[in-house]
Amino acid sequence: MEKAAMEKALLEIRNLRATVDGKEILKGLNLTVMPGEVHAIMGPNGSGKSTLAHILSGREGYEITGGEILYCGKNLQDLKAEERAREGIFLAFQYPVEIPGVNNMYFLRTAVNAIRAHRGEPELDAMDFLSFAKAKMEKLGMNKNLTSRSVNEGFSGGEKKRNEVFQMSVLEPKLAILDETDSGLDIDALKTVAEGVNALRAPDRSFLVITHYQRLLDYIVPDKVHVLAGGQIVKSGDKSLALELEERGYVWVGNEKVETGEGRAQG
Amino acid sequence: MIASVQNKTPFSDAFRAGREQLPGEAWMRALRDSAIGNFEEQGIPTRKDEEWRYLDLKSMGKTQYRSPSAKPQVDEALAKAYFLDGTLARFCFVDGRYDANLSQVDDLPAGVELLSVAEAMSKNESELKNALEDSAVDSSHPFVALNTAFLRDGYVLCLKKGVQLEKPVQILFVGSQALENCAEHPRHFLFLAEEAKAEVIECYVSPNAGNFLNNVVSEIALEKGARLSLCRVQSEGSACSHLNYSKVNVGQSAHFESKVFSFGAKTSRNEIEIQLSGTHAFCSLEGLYIGGGDQCLDNRTVIDHQVSDGTSREFYKGILGGKARGAFSGKILVEEGAQRTDSEQNNRNLLLSDDAEADSKPQLEIYADDVKCSHGATVGQLDEDQIFYLRARGIGEAQARSLLTAAFAMDLVDSVGNENIRAFLENQVSEKLSQEVGQ
Structure with a gap:
């Protein structure tokens, strides 16, 4: 691999400011993610974690009032949500949406083909896709009956999160954002989800793992840990920072800026 | 004469x-x-x-x-x-x-x-x-x-x-x-x-x-x-x-x-x-009406429970675009003596444009005292959270909308038991939807 290419940042967020309904949530956030790195973003409720995830994914309803986001050197703000996905950004939702009537596999094949069309690759037909997806499922130890069901409909919390990881493995993103993927999971489900994520770690794939608790980071070991509080990264370190946070609590990082209520980000 | x-x-x-x-x-x-x-x-x-x-x-x-x-x-x-x-x-x-x-x-x-x-x-x-x-x-x-x-x-x-x-x-x-x-x-x-x-x-x-x-x-x-x-x-x-x-x-x-x-x-x-x-008679009435342009699609049903232990199920769905108008009026009559009647009625409408209109008129007339009758009606648009979820996976907005619209329609098709009829209906519905939502 060329060394020069590897050293280019995949994601570079510079002094990002963003508001929701006129209220400032992100207040000058800086973050650089290199290819292949796993970054954990931790922080108390209302610190702007989910807002960051949503803004990166292209969700509407946020106003960027300052700074910039560069993804592969390109200004991310110019791209619509679907264009970002086709360029390799994947958001694993905190609350995966149920879509009755849309078959899970049909949905994924449509997504894969949208991405392939964007890359100028030929579409996969139903048969090709099925064998491709089944191999991924086996790797993740997923229940095969999830394929014949509608997207997330009637799935348990664990099944929904696993389905997010399955989608991630099929769509093969460059940047995967895990928005509180651990929330609502028991320890076994957490382990399976983490194993799924670990299996996807690769030199050309970066992860942004957003979480409230250190627990998930026992299983997905990050290269870097950041503490987000009051709309800014207030502390960065390696994986030991997460343990320290767990021990001493968020008060320790000394943020008086912490606000309550995450506003739209939770909805 | x-x-x-x-x-x-x-x-x-x-x-x-x-x-x-x-x-x-x-x-x-x-x-x-x-x-x-x-x-x-x-x-x-x-x-x-x-x-x-x-x-x-x-x-x-x-x-x-x-x-x-x-x-x-x-x-x-x-x-x-x-x-x-x-x-x-x-x-x-x-x-x-x-x-x-x-x-x-x-x-x-x-x-x-x-x-x-x-x-x-x-x-x-x-x-x-x-x-x-x-x-x-x-x-x-x-x-x-x-x-x-x-x-x-x-x-x-x-x-x-x-x-x-x-x-x-x-x-x-x-x-x-x-x-x-x-x-x-x-x-x-x-x-x-x-x-x-x-x-x-x-x-x-x-x-x-x-x-x-x-x-x-x-x-x-x-x-x-x-x-x-x-x-x-x-x-x-x-x-x-x-x-x-x-x-x-x-x-x-x-x-x-x-x-x-x-x-x-x-x-x-x-x-x-x-x-x-x-007694113990059963009826199930389902309907799917899809309209665009200046179409008007009117549906009227009357279910008369004349005797006891009857069951009726009703489910009508409308998808309306352009300046189309769709209507559903469903009357359930439970006559005196039609005890243990069990009746459900549901009408759901999806509006694809601001000028489309859906009217829903449930009418219940009940003259027996031991009955179970429920009815519901909704008129709505596509769910923005669902659209975003699809877009976040790389599916374009227009395609996301047509996927969700088809999903709204297809459950009435999916319940058709006969394979040939179901395939025929799937084609008919897709064809009609492609005209109305540009699938």
């Missing part, structure tokens, strides 16, 4: 001019004469009439409808495009007249009678006479009266006791360009004796036809334990009017299932009146 003219309608002159050419014996002529009088007395309904408030029939009053040609030009390719695989029999009508060449009735088992109304009339069958006379007694419905006055053809399907059909019967109505300014009045009779079972799919297609009126009336009776599944697909040309009225008597422990798919016509009305006349 011709009854005195109360409300002169464009149909009156056409009736008098064509009366001698209409088929039937003296009893039929007498029925026709009294029926046209009945229709004139009632007149063409207006929107001031509560039962007709969602449908604008003004243009009907201004059209001088003719009778379709006795020698229709058959567009075989069109008809064949709608032939279903895996059917027991196919009964095909072109411009309202039975076409033996396009039909296939060789494999009917013993105990099944399938014939055209024209043939039944020419044989002067007493059952036909009785059925028509019975329905004339209380034809408070103007278009049933109009149908009786002009009726010429249709189909009769009778199953003897215990006869159970394993494959569906297809009834196909194909309309051509020659129907411009014509009115046809098909009349169907379905009779299932005790423990008989049938599945029927009726298709009404006339993509190239201009302004014409298709005024269909069906009379259906199910004896004890009989089961009928009736699926209707209406994809008539965009300039025509399609009126479809059915009266269904469901006897003891009998089972009636109806699925109505309304896609075509400028103005359409689907009306089903059910009498659950025997």
